[in-house]
Amino acid sequence: MLDRMKLKMTESLLDDFIKLFTDLNNNTRLTQNRGFTPNELSINRGGQDVINSISFGPNITAALKSGEVNIEGYRKGILMSELPKKVKMNMLRQLAQIEDRNITQKKGRQE
Structure with a gap:
């Protein structure tokens, strides 16, 4: 996808992006989670993997x-x-x- 958009990323930049994207997803309130974030659900489940x-x-x-x-x-x-x-x-x-x-x-x- 990045090549198609003519964006060049080094492997370390891509790793940083993935970490930020994952962090964003894990801290975003979701309707399907009744307004909770995945991280909040994980804490509520005693730290079990969501x-x-x-x-x-x-x-x-x-x-x-x-x-x-x-x-x-x-x-x-x-x-x-x-x-x-x-x-x-x-x-x-x-x-x-x-x-x-x-x-x-x-x-x-x-x-």
């Missing part, structure tokens, strides 16, 4: 399938993140499924 899973949306999935976004870069980011192990494994499984579909589609086109 996130059980994360699904890639259609835009990210399409970008990963098309090769517009590097799957390997995503994989590294997931592994280096501070997400709960269960969430990381779920996300890595999704990446593997997208990768498998890409390989299957490419093989089908070659035949």
Whole structure:
């Protein structure tokens, strides 16, 4: 996406952006949380992880399938993140499924 918008970011700038974006999301009051922020809900649950899973949306999935976004870069980011192990494994499984579909589609086109 950044390339499409002709924005250049170093890996450290991207890491800083992701941390700020995550902080913004975790401190934003949400209607679906009855006005609470994810951080407030986490505190109310005794510090338990609020996130059980994360699904890639259609835009990210399409970008990963098309090769517009590097799957390997995503994989590294997931592994280096501070997400709960269960969430990381779920996300890595999704990446593997997208990768498998890409390989299957490419093989089908070659035949």
